[in-house]
Amino acid sequence: MTTQLEGPATRALPAPEETTPERSTTTAGLLVKIVLLGLLVATAVWAAFPLASGEHWVGLGILLATTAGLLYLYITPRHIPAKYLVPGTIFLIIFQIFPVLYTASTAFTNFGDGHRGTKAEAVTAIQTASVTRVPGSTEYQLKIVTEGDPATGALAFLITDPKSGQVSIGDADGLKPADGNPPAGWTVLNAGQASARSKEITDFAVPTAAGAIRSAGLSRAYEGKAVRAFDPATDSITDTTSGKVWKADDDEGAFIAADGERLAQGWKVDVGFANFTRVLTDETISKDFLRTLIWDFIFAIASTGGTFVLGMFCAIALQSNRMRFKGFYRVAMVLPYAMPSFAMLLVWRDMFNTDFGLINNVLGIHVDWLGSAFSAQIAVLLVQLWLGYPYMFLVTTGALQAIPGELTDATKVDGAGPFQAFRAVKLPLLLVALSPLLISSFAFNFNNFNAIYLTTEGGPFPADNPSNGATDLLITYTYRLAFGGSGAQYGFAAAISIFIFLIVAVVSVVSFRRTRAQEEVYS
Amino acid sequence: MIRWMKQVGWRHLVAILAVLFSLGPIVFVLSAALNPLGTLSSSTLIPSGASADNFTRLLQDTNFPSWFLNSVAIAGLASLISLFLSALAAFAFSRRRFKGRRTGLLSLLLIQMFPQFLAVVALFLIFSKITDLWPAIGFNTWWGMILLYLGGALGVNTWLMKGFFDTVPKELDESATVDGASHTGIFFRILLPLVSPILAVSGLLSFIGTINEFLLANLFLTDGGSKTLAVGLYGLVQGSERNTNFGIFCAGTLLTAIPTVGVFMYLQRYIVEGLSAGAVKG
Numbered sequence: 045m046t047t048q049l050e051g052p053a054t055r056a057l058p059a060p061e062e063t064t065p066e067r068s069t070t071t072a073g074l075l076v077k078i079v080l081l082g083l084l085v086a087t088a089v090w091a092a093f094p095l096a097s098g099e100h101w102v103g104l105g106i107l108l109a110t111t112a113g114l115l116y117l118y119i120t121p122r123h124i125p126a127k128y129l130v131p132g133t134i135f136l137i138i139f140q141i142f143p144v145l146y147t148a149s150t151a152f153t154n155f156g157d158g159h160r161g162t163k164a165e166a167v168t169a170i171q172t173a174s175v176t177r178v179p180g181s182t183e184y185q186l187k188i189v190t191e192g193d194p195a196t197g198a199l200a201f202l203i204t205d206p207k208s209g210q211v212s213i214g215d216a217d218g219l220k221p222a223d224g225n226p227p228a229g230w231t232v233l234n235a236g237q238a239s240a241r242s243k244e245i246t247d248f249a250v251p252t253a254a255g256a257i258r259s260a261g262l263s264r265a266y267e268g269k270a271v272r273a274f275d276p277a278t279d280s281i282t283d284t285t286s287g288k289v290w291k292a293d294d295d296e297g298a299f300i301a302a303d304g305e306r307l308a309q310g311w312k313v314d315v316g317f318a319n320f321t322r323v324l325t326d327e328t329i330s331k332d333f334l335r336t337l338i339w340d341f342i343f344a345i346a347s348t349g350g351t352f353v354l355g356m357f358c359a360i361a362l363q364s365n366r367m368r369f370k371g372f373y374r375v376a377m378v379l380p381y382a383m384p385s386f387a388m389l390l391v392w393r394d395m396f397n398t399d400f401g402l403i404n405n406v407l408g409i410h411v412d413w414l415g416s417a418f419s420a421q422i423a424v425l426l427v428q429l430w431l432g433y434p435y436m437f438l439v440t441t442g443a444l445q446a447i448p449g450e451l452t453d454a455t456k457v458d459g460a461g462p463f464q465a466f467r468a469v470k471l472p473l474l475l476v477a478l479s480p481l482l483i484s485s486f487a488f489n490f491n492n493f494n495a496i497y498l499t500t501e502g503g504p505f506p507a508d509n510p511s512n513g514a515t516d517l518l519i520t521y522t523y524r525l526a527f528g529g530s531g532a533q534y535g536f537a538a539a540i541s542i543f544i545f546l547i548v549a550v551v552s553v554v555s556f557r558r559t560r561a562q563e564e565v566y567s
Numbered sequence: 568m569i570r571w572m573k574q575v576g577w578r579h580l581v582a583i584l585a586v587l588f589s590l591g592p593i594v595f596v597l598s599a600a601l602n603p604l605g606t607l608s609s610s611t612l613i614p615s616g617a618s619a620d621n622f623t624r625l626l627q628d629t630n631f632p633s634w635f636l637n638s639v640a641i642a643g644l645a646s647l648i649s650l651f652l653s654a655l656a657a658f659a660f661s662r663r664r665f666k667g668r669r670t671g672l673l674s675l676l677l678i679q680m681f682p683q684f685l686a687v688v689a690l691f692l693i694f695s696k697i698t699d700l701w702p703a704i705g706f707n708t709w710w711g712m713i714l715l716y717l718g719g720a721l722g723v724n725t726w727l728m729k730g731f732f733d734t735v736p737k738e739l740d741e742s743a744t745v746d747g748a749s750h751t752g753i754f755f756r757i758l759l760p761l762v763s764p765i766l767a768v769s770g771l772l773s774f775i776g777t778i779n780e781f782l783l784a785n786l787f788l789t790d791g792g793s794k795t796l797a798v799g800l801y802g803l804v805q806g807s808e809r810n811t812n813f814g815i816f817c818a819g820t821l822l823t824a825i826p827t828v829g830v831f832m833y834l835q836r837y838i839v840e841g842l843s844a845g846a847v848k849g
Contacts, residue, residue: 073751094700124750128659129671132652132721139718140678143689150688354585361581366574373582375832380589382827383596386781386797387820390804391596394813400608402595430592433585435772439727442768446734480676480726487680494781534688548680556676 077118084114110134151538152314154297159310159535163292166311167274170281170299172249173309175256175268182206184257186265188245189213189230194237201250201257202226203265214250214257238262281307319539332512332521337547339421340517344490347428348482354429355436356474360466363444374441381434389498392427396499414500417514424499424515428489436485443477444470479559486555487548491519518544596817605814621814622822631819633792634799637709639826641795642778645713649720650770654762656725658754661732662740672726679722687786690715694787707793712784716777724769731765732758767834774830778823796823 088111095104117126153159161169185204190197200215202222213222213230226232238245239262249256255270272283280291281299290299290307297313298306324330358377362370380388395402396413404410414420447470455465475482489495496502502513502520512521522540591612599610603618625631659665660672694715698705705711739761740753748756759766781797788794794802800819803812 070752073749091701098700100700125659125663125665125668128655128663128754132649132656132717132725135652135714135717136678136719136721138693139690139715140686143686143693144678146689146692147686358581358585361578361585364575364578367578369579369582373586376586377582377589378831379593379824379828381775382824382831383593384797384800384820384823384827385779387800387816387823388592388596391592391817391820394607395592395595397607400610402610402612406612430588434589438768438772442731442764445764446731477730480730481723484676484679484723484726491680545680549677552676552680553673556673 081115081118084111147538148542150535151319151542152316153312153535154310154315154319154533155312155535155538156533158308159297159312161311163294163297163311166299166309167281168251169309170272170307171270171274172251172256174270174272174283175249175258176271177260177266177268181266181268183260184265184267186259186263187226188233188238188259188262189226190233191230194231194233195240199241199244199248200230201248201259201265202230202232203257216248216250218251219257235262315535319536320543322536323540323543328511332509333518336512336516336518336521339515340490343421343425343428343515343517344486344492346425347432347489347492347495348485350425350429351432351436351485352440352478352482354433355438356440358433358437359440359444360470362441377437378434380430381438385431386494386498388431389427389494392430393499396423415504417504420500420504420515424495427499428492428495431495432485439478439481440474443474446477447473476559479555483552483555483559487552490517490548491544492517493519493523496520497523518547596820599814600817600821602814605811607810607813610813610817621818625815625818625822629803629815629819630791630794630799631822634794634796635822635826637788637793638778638796638823641709641712641716642774642826644709645716645777646770646773648713649717649773650724650766652717652720653722653724653769654728654759654766655754656721657728657732658758660725660729662737662753662758672729675721675725676723687782690783691786706787707790709793712787712795715783715787716780724773727769728762728765731762735761771830771834775827778827 088107091107092104095107114130117123117130182205185206187202189200189202191200192198198215200213202211202213202225203219204211204225211222211225212219213227214220233241242262245259245262249258252267255268257265257267259265271285272281274281278289278291280289282289288301290301290305292298293300294313295315296306296310297315298310300306322329323333362373393414398404398410398412398415401413403413411419413423451469451473452465455469460468496515496517497520500513500515502516502524504515505511505513511524516524518540522537522544595610595612598612598614599607600621601614601617601619602610603616603620605621605624609615660668694706694711697711702708703710704714735758739757743753743757778795779797780795781801784795785798785801788798796819800816800823803819804816
């Protein structure tokens with residue numbers, strides 16, 4: 045990324061300060077620079093060893109290139125803007141841009157439960173899962189071992205052949221002879237640890253040529269034969285007992301039988317725009333999409349607008365030199381912002397509780413606030429207002445202080461009343477200064493997962509439609525469709541999140557352009 | 568009297584109403600935390616009795632002290648470093664003219680609009696790899712979480728700071744340049760001290776944002792001793808424990824607020840008056 049940033053900088057118009065060499069820095073500054081660059085090199089060396097020993101040559105190459113680029117950047121007197129932008133940008137690329145691009149790329153696949161790995165992995169899984177015990181097969185002595193923490197480390201089977209006494213160790217990759225019982229570095233799980241993970245152990249199978257080795261209890265293992273076999277020639281799975289055949293469908297990433305039955309275990313394939321068209325054409329999804337979208341807009345605009353208006357009103361009220369107790373008011377108003385928001389969302393939900401909620405107690409009524417669509421929507425907006433207005437209060441206070449006092453004095457001289465002065469001078473200036481914050485607050489609230497998930501969980505739901513509630517935002521709605529109920533469908537979820545992204549981005553860019561026009565008017 | 572009402576009185580009225588609105592739920596949390604029965608159904612707005620039971624149970628039966636330490640360390644370091652990174656970028660955006668400046672600013676705004684929690688799967692895969700290679704910055708570590716949060720260092724805060732940097736007259740830099748100051752000198756010696764109010768505000772905002780972060784922390788800090796407050800407290804009111812643990816939960820919520828309130832009090836003098844009206848804009 046260094047090169048990307050260098051490009052524009054070198055090609056920038058040769059403003060005098062860009063081309064003149066850096067002025068001689070102080071000795072202290074030079075010393076700090078040397079120490080920092082030394083730390084950079086030390087970190088790079090520390091990071092390089094695991095990469096080299098793991099033979100991750102591409103990673104090592106990127107590390108070397110980045111380090112060299114950084115050293116060049118901070119030694120050369122040129123590319124001054126890049127010197128200031130690169131540190132934050134590196135983290136931005138690794139932990140935001142890359143994950144987002146990765147997620148976006150899964151939108152074109154069927155990645156999700158049942159479609160995680162490659163076709164070969166799916167075949168192995170299907171064969172191992174179908175292993176049944178053949179009568180009279182060898183029974184091995186079994187010890188369950190792990191290389192890591194007994195509670196979470198990856199499992200392996202340590203088995204002893206009762207006839208030959210040969211000890212072997214087997215994991216998901218297969219069986220190999222073991223040197224020792226247990227081999228160095230492995231720990232044997234005791235009965236308690238093993239029974240705590242019994243579900244994992246029952247599902248665990250070591251693939252072998254004829255089938256797989258599975259456990260029978262915690263101390264016995266047997267080698268079984270796979271009932272279902274993959275035939276590469278016909279590209280299909282055959283059940284040897286029933287004779288049923290499932291043919292591989294490389295477009296769907298699944299084995300499908302003639303009667304339409306699918307094997308649960310499939311593999312990940314590219315599906316093109318199928319996930320996107322599904323949003324628009326699938327009855328159950330497109331029907332509710334529009335309704336949710338409209339409420340999402342109402343929610344985001346009302347949250348942002350409501351908090352801004354209340355926050356600004358309070359900030360203006362406190363902006364007076366003649367006022368006493370300002371410090372107290374300010375601290376007390378901002379307190380909601382200092383409270384942990386996730387916890388307060390849960391507290392608010394309990395305050396709206398019908399039977400023992402605070403609001404019903406204080407008012408002496410018995411209303412199911414979160415039970416009807418309209419009151420639930422008002423309730424979540426009220427919670428948003430409580431959580432969000434202190435932030436707006438803080439930033440408006442800051443922005444108001446940045447407005448030069450001469451301007452307000454001038455309006456007084458011109459004979460404007462306080463309200464006129466506010467409308468004509470302060471509000472436009474505030475809006476210009478805060479519009480990026482308002483836009484990003486809109487974007488944040490548009491996707492405010494916690495605000496809904498921790499309070500109403502999207503409810504209340506109409507009796508005939510349990511998948512789309514009155515307070516659902518697109519994001520909670522997607523979450524339920526994609527991760528809830530029928531298992532994870534990351535590919536589909538990613539496709540919807542791209543839709544959400546496009547909607548929010550378009551709205552934001554349009555409003556950003558409008559405020560840019562304003563900026564040119566006022567500044 | 569009417570004159571006083573018009574000039575000062577309405578301000579007090581607005582302030583008192585806002586304070587009541589703000590404090591209501593907090594008082595409820597306070598009385599629930601002091602409630603000797605410790606259940607949701609027995610909690611009221613006005614404390615029904617005062618007892619420290621919920622606090623002692625919180626400290627004895629849970630890992631609260633280590634959650635607290637983890638949260639303060641992670642949020643403190645992450646917000647300090649990201650504040651610095653953000654200030655660096657804001658300086659470049661405000662004071663330098665280079666190709667791609669507007670695009671860069673706009674992309675910072677746009678990247679925030681992707682529903683981040685869907686990128687969680689990708690982040691999880693990245694961190695599995697990192698844990699394999701460098702366990703010291705992987706799952707269940709302070710530095711792993713800090714690095715993760717630094718990914719969001721450039722964002723809204725950069726905009727906020729850039730806007731504030733813009734209000735400092737460029738003539739100040741120019742005269743410093745004439746006096747022989749380098750760009751680092753201008754940044755550290757002239758601009759940073761002048762923009763300290765906005766540094767305080769953004770520092771506070773990012774500290775609060777980080778200490779409240781739940782989704783990623785819940786996924787990446789699974790080891791009992793490495794959990795943060797958000798993850799630990801959430802675990803207290805899971806499922807059927809909800810009603811019975813409500814008092815402990817509220818006690819934890821109150822204690823969680825202490826570092827944030829502390830940071831706020833500490834930074835308040837910068838936030839409140841700041842250096843705004845003085846030498847800079849005069």
